[in-house]
Amino acid sequence: MTTIQKTHLYNFTLAELKDWIVAECGEKPYRAVQLFEWMYQKRVTSFEEMTNLPKQLREELSQRAVLITAREAVRQDSKVDPTSKFLLAWPDDVTVETVLMRHSYGNSVCVSSQVGCKMGCTFCASTLGGMIRQMRAGEMVEQLLYSQRLLDDVGERVSSIVLMGSGEPMDNYDEVMRFIEIVSSEHGLHIGQRHITISTVGLVPGIRRLADEGRQVTLAVSLHAPNDELRGAMMPVNKAYPIAKLMDACHYYNEKTGKRISFEYALVGGQNDSLECAKELAALIRGLPCHVNLIPVNYVPERNYSRTDRKQIYAFWHALQDAGINATIRREMGHDIAAACGQLRAQHMNRRAQ
Incomplete structure (x- = not known):
């Protein structure tokens, strides 16, 4: 039997x-529009619920197609802020993390684009164990819909998406862009591309391609150091795309799109958090329309990094402000639930290996 x-x-x-x-x-093609609206606007979980489709078509869809392929493996709800983290598992036994962050100005979902990561950033738990495989667009959609269905219970919706979970989005470019097209469709969730942020460690070809395609998404670049020596020690990608090449691509992106870039800067105690680093960073990005997001590094047991103390965080921030650089300190969310990228998955894998 086949x-x-x-x-x-x-x-x-x-x-x-x-x-x-x-x-x-x-x-007829109009049936696809009906199906799409059932999937995304009504967010049903079975074909039988699609009552304006002919019964024969619903039965055929049940035989030929599937909607939900992931299941919840672990869920953690923060006791200190309205943040929830999920570890979702797929039939091939891979897991990825998704984070739902509830803010006063709206709900944001952090989506993973790969199972693990091969970029090797030394402060990140996502790289532990390397990359297993790419996420398909539909698997990214499932991460988003999982959070949206939870919000449906309280009459709220996802207002923004950040592709800042496990993986490097620019290393899975085509599937990420398909995901963005799906979730921004007016017949679906209709989340505007301006409310979608793609974070990259600095894959220059991807930044230039994004600029040439003229998409309205927001670009966030993980910089984390103001010079090649420091950045190369923290981020292996810097050997392929050193800071000069990366900044050229960032200027190209701004010139092509007119959009401001967000630079992510994880503060690591005693490594990249000195006032000299702040001044060097200001000189590097001065003249480029941008914003710096300062991130106190999360503690990862497998990494020998310490968090910059609060006084030094604010000193670094003031140094940027004094140099005319727009900067903010990221509000910590989910600190009590291993909300840093890759932490929950790493914990889950360690427990299974024991």
């Missing part, structure tokens, strides 16, 4: 879903 490999419908943009439903089900 088993039909079911198609994961969350992988499809609306245009792709129209092509699929015509080719595979012999239906």
Whole structure:
């Protein structure tokens, strides 16, 4: 007996879903619009609930396609702020993290784009164990919908997305862009691209490609050091794309899009948090429309890094402000639930290995 490999419908943009439903089900394209709206606007979890579709089509969809492929492996809810972290598991036994952050100005979801990461940043738990595989667009969609269904229970919605979870989005460029097209569709969740942030460790070709395509997403660049010596020690990617090349790409991005860049800067005690580093950073980015997001580094047991003390964090921030650089200190969320990238997955893998 031949088993039909079911198609994961969350992988499809609306245009792709129209092509699929015509080719595979012999239906008119408008049925795809109805299906898409059931998936994203009503967020049903079964085809049987799609009551304006013919019964025969619903039965055929059940045989040919699937919606939810992930299950919750672990959930942690912070006791100190409205943050929830989920470890979702897929049939091939891989897991990734998703974080739902509730703010006074809206709800944000942090999505993972890869299972693990191969970038090797020395302060990040995501790189522990390397990269297992890429996330498909539909698997990223499932992370988002998982959070949105929780918000549905209280009558709220996801207002912004940050691709800052495990993995390097620019290393999975095509699937990430398909994900963005799906979730920004007016027939779906309709989350504007201006409310979607892509974070990169500095893959220059991806930054330039994003600039050339003219997408309205926000670009965040993980800088973390103001010179090649420091950055190279913390981020292996700096050997391929040193700071001069990275800054050239950032200027190119700004010139092509007119959009401001956000620079992420993780403060590590005794390494990149001196006032000299602050002055060097200010000189490096001066003249480029940007914003610096200072991040007190999260403690990771496998990494020998210490957090910059509070007094020095504010001294670093004041030095940037005095130099005319727009900077903020990221508010810590989920500190009690291993909310740093990769921490929950690393804990889960360690428990399974014991």
